[in-house]
Amino acid sequence: MNIIEFKKINKFFGQGSNRVHVLKNIDLTIQKGDFVAIIGQSGSGKSTMMNILGCLDTPTSGSYKINGTEVGKMDKDELADLRCKTFGFIFQRYNLLANLKAYANAALPAVYLGLSSSDRTKRAVKLLSQLDLGKKLKNKPSELSGGQQQRVSIARALMNGGEIILADEPTGALDSKSGEMVMGIIKNLHQQGHTIILVTHDAKIAAQASRIIEIKDGEIVSDTRTSDVYYDTLQKTEVVKKSKFNILKYRFMESLNMSLHAIVSNKMRSLLTMLGIIIGIASVVSVVALGNASQAKIMEQINSMGTNTIDIRPGTGFGDRRAARIKTLKVSDADYLAKQSFVDNTTPSVSASGTLLYRNYSLTAQLNGVGAQYFDVKGRKIAQGRIFTQEEVNSLASVVVIDDNTLREAFADNPNPVGEIIIFNKKPLKIIGVAEKDNNPGPMSESMNIWTPYTTAMYKINGTNDINSITVKVSDKVNSQVAEDSIEHILTTLHGKKDFFMINTDSIKQTVESATNTMKLLIASIAVISLIVGGIGVMNIMLVSVTERTREIGIRMAIGAKQADILQQFLIEAVLICLVGGFLGVFLSLFLGWMMNTFSENFGMIFSTMSIVLALVCSTAIGIIFGYMPAKNASNLNPIDALASE
Numbered sequence: 001m002n003i004i005e006f007k008k009i010n011k012f013f014g015q016g017s018n019r020v021h022v023l024k025n026i027d028l029t030i031q032k033g034d035f036v037a038i039i040g041q042s043g044s045g046k047s048t049m050m051n052i053l054g055c056l057d058t059p060t061s062g063s064y065k066i067n068g069t070e071v072g073k074m075d076k077d078e079l080a081d082l083r084c085k086t087f088g089f090i091f092q093r094y095n096l097l098a099n100l101k102a103y104a105n106a107a108l109p110a111v112y113l114g115l116s117s118s119d120r121t122k123r124a125v126k127l128l129s130q131l132d133l134g135k136k137l138k139n140k141p142s143e144l145s146g147g148q149q150q151r152v153s154i155a156r157a158l159m160n161g162g163e164i165i166l167a168d169e170p171t172g173a174l175d176s177k178s179g180e181m182v183m184g185i186i187k188n189l190h191q192q193g194h195t196i197i198l199v200t201h202d203a204k205i206a207a208q209a210s211r212i213i214e215i216k217d218g219e220i221v222s223d224t225r226t227s228d229v230y231y232d233t234l235q236k237t238e239v240v241k242k243s244k245f246n247i248l249k250y251r252f253m254e255s256l257n258m259s260l261h262a263i264v265s266n267k268m269r270s271l272l273t274m275l276g277i278i279i280g281i282a283s284v285v286s287v288v289a290l291g292n293a294s295q296a297k298i299m300e301q302i303n304s305m306g307t308n309t310i311d312i313r314p315g316t317g318f319g320d321r322r323a324a325r326i327k328t329l330k331v332s333d334a335d336y337l338a339k340q341s342f343v344d345n346t347t348p349s350v351s352a353s354g355t356l357l358y359r360n361y362s363l364t365a366q367l368n369g370v371g372a373q374y375f376d377v378k379g380r381k382i383a384q385g386r387i388f389t390q391e392e393v394n395s396l397a398s399v400v401v402i403d404d405n406t407l408r409e410a411f412a413d414n415p416n417p418v419g420e421i422i423i424f425n426k427k428p429l430k431i432i433g434v435a436e437k438d439n440n441p442g443p444m445s446e447s448m449n450i451w452t453p454y455t456t457a458m459y460k461i462n463g464t465n466d467i468n469s470i471t472v473k474v475s476d477k478v479n480s481q482v483a484e485d486s487i488e489h490i491l492t493t494l495h496g497k498k499d500f501f502m503i504n505t506d507s508i509k510q511t512v513e514s515a516t517n518t519m520k521l522l523i524a525s526i527a528v529i530s531l532i533v534g535g536i537g538v539m540n541i542m543l544v545s546v547t548e549r550t551r552e553i554g555i556r557m558a559i560g561a562k563q564a565d566i567l568q569q570f571l572i573e574a575v576l577i578c579l580v581g582g583f584l585g586v587f588l589s590l591f592l593g594w595m596m597n598t599f600s601e602n603f604g605m606i607f608s609t610m611s612i613v614l615a616l617v618c619s620t621a622i623g624i625i626f627g628y629m630p631a632k633n634a635s636n637l638n639p640i641d642a643l644a645s646e
């Protein structure tokens, strides 16, 4: 039965005037179980023919059938499958992978068959032991003699069955004794039923075959049969059938393994490549965390202005110079607003600056006339004593709460001033409390502030019933924008025109929030540039890696790796580098944050899980994006070109 059929096979190399006709109209049939030697001088086209036979190369024209199936119509994956399952290659220069141990080299073709790691190793050990290499299983090729390496490559050829063994000058690099041993093994394989095609330029070696085909200048010049024995008795290899999922899984595991190996064996290079990603991810995560922290700080300050409060002031806005002359804002406005259902309470405030006298101290202070709920609304705490009550407000009581600055300046030798009398603008006031230090210092943080009931400030100190502002605390259930609109409507009606403006802490918060978010996004997108630079570094190193390992890729393809396997291997490598870099970047950023939060008072970082997850997703994406091109290049390599590369 014909296992191989060549009809009018032609092969040209090169283009134009460099075009050479290497194989000329070759017609050839080879039967199952035969042992064929192809002999000819150097340059006669033997290897070219062998490469076409082994589906590593394609003929320029002609028809090639294996077991009756036309090879020319097959796509790359089908050809890879054919190489994987039907052929076993034995090369003159062994072509073992230098970083794999003997058993792993022998087991390699079964990876592409989808065998599990343990099944592969079991079979490889068995084959190597049969070839008298049982003691060299864990040696790398560099630790083996030429003859031993060639036997490992024979074991590899048999790994997936090796129905057709293609041997190109298998003894070419060996001394005569090792050469004889290898030939002995090959003859033995023939007797087991393998179809053997052997290329040689040595007539003595060719004489051991059953059929000798001589080629010269790309043409068959003689075809001699020396023996009529066929051993068509090859037992099918006991390949374990696996589910599709398992096959994919084992192939993936192998790719992962190989990628890890490649990363680990180039530690320094991998680390330097990762550095770009580490810095990129760390800066993106840190910038976002810094932004979060400063935003939180600003929010805290806004909150200290009182949550859900609306300040009403005369004029059209800050800096309105006529505001001082507008006297329409009255206590009655505050009382009227306090009766509205959406209002919790209101507190009018009046201010006056003047001189504060206590014993021999004299200082300039700011007096704030406020309501009883003022401290509550502003969220300020009392350190000593108490705040004034509604009765004291109603009765124009001459009581005062002083702040921390005043305590420090005027009561340096009396830290418990509650009960003392101070004179403000010639009016005596009794101290009933001291406010706690303001945690969120604003522009007024250095000035001295004292608080009295607004009634006292209006009638006893200022002597008018003008007020400076009304602070409205909106009830929690009400939308502050709706409240603002209602207040505007009510006051405009009361005053006959809109001669006031409002400061809504909620809307300030929203404005600040959206502004800082925009800033965060802006700075983060600048940081993303460093990530892209890191990605380009990864792409660069992957291109180098592919170039360095072109030969390895060729070997893998020759023994059955599909394009997808090669693509997967390099893509995983790129993604691994980026992902590990991403994790290290996140850790670096967390560490920086920890340092800042521990050792610095002014700066801090707040990390969000979202930004960390996003950073890791981002680094994976970078691995895929920047790894794809080099990986695709690798998988698109022509097996024969890749094998020929040094």
Ligand SMILES: Nc1ncnc2c1ncn2[C@@H]1O[C@H](COP(=O)(O)OP(=O)(O)OP(=O)(O)O)[C@@H](O)[C@H]1O
Pocket (backbone or CB within 6 Å): 013, 014, 020, 022, 040, 041, 042, 043, 044, 045, 046, 047, 048, 049, 201
């Ligand atoms: N990729 C290629 N591009 C151009 N010419 C090529 C290429 N590969 C082989 N050739 C040419 O084809 C001819 C046959 O080469 P081949 O390698 O098949 O010879 P060979 O019989 O195997 O020789 P040797 O015994 O030295 O290995 C040679 O003249 C060679 O220069």
Ligand SMILES: [Mg+2]
Pocket (backbone or CB within 6 Å): 046, 047, 048
């Ligand atoms: Mg050759």
